[in-house]
Amino acid sequence: MIIVAAPSGAGKSSFVERLTKENDRLVDIVTFTTRNIRKGETNGLQYHFINHDEFQKKISDNFFVEWAKVHTNFYGTSYESIENAWKQGKTAIMDIDIQGVLTFKSKYPDAKTIFIVPPSIDELRRRIEKRDGGVPADIEVRMANAEKELREADKFDYQIVNDNFDHSFAQFKKIVEELLG
Numbered sequence: 001m002i003i004v005a006a007p008s009g010a011g012k013s014s015f016v017e018r019l020t021k022e023n024d025r026l027v028d029i030v031t032f033t034t035r036n037i038r039k040g041e042t043n044g045l046q047y048h049f050i051n052h053d054e055f056q057k058k059i060s061d062n063f064f065v066e067w068a069k070v071h072t073n074f075y076g077t078s079y080e081s082i083e084n085a086w087k088q089g090k091t092a093i094m095d096i097d098i099q100g101v102l103t104f105k106s107k108y109p110d111a112k113t114i115f116i117v118p119p120s121i122d123e124l125r126r127r128i129e130k131r132d133g134g135v136p137a138d139i140e141v142r143m144a145n146a147e148k149e150l151r152e153a154d155k156f157d158y159q160i161v162n163d164n165f166d167h168s169f170a171q172f173k174k175i176v177e178e179l180l181g
């Protein structure tokens, strides 16, 4: 299992999406969220978008390996999605927040963790605004969380600075391929 984390907007989902397309030994885990669907997203592709009541029900049904409140919404990873990847003999790769990483590490100590560091906090803000087509309502929460997460970067097995997509992606790919052996 390979877990990728980074502050919102640092580019981790593009890394994971692209590498999963290139390497059929990986399965990109689709997690669950209560946040609103963004323009360009499809239910079941970036996330399974569910409402708050459905999310609470899944928590009580012990459906999630881990779940966390991230920014202002809930996010969670199902046991089922990880087990499906394993049944196919593949490696699960997923992008989750740092709280999720810590839970995963306690349940699956062999999981490898990669942290993607944005070039700067200002650049991160610019990327979030560009991606969301304006200033999202929770931008300040996201920025405060980014600063908090950056302080935790040294807890990860690997760190990559995303200053140039192609260059950083090449580094990411090399690390993952080495982990796959």
Ligand code: 5GP
Pocket: 005, 006, 007, 008, 009, 031, 032, 035, 066, 067, 068, 070, 075, 076, 077, 095, 096, 097, 098, 099, 100, 101
């Ligand atoms: P976004 O709303 O920008 O897609 O994602 C917000 C944050 O939630 C990102 O840091 C993303 O990695 C994280 N996230 C996505 N799915 C999960 C999950 O299943 N568990 C946890 N803990 N975090 C998640």
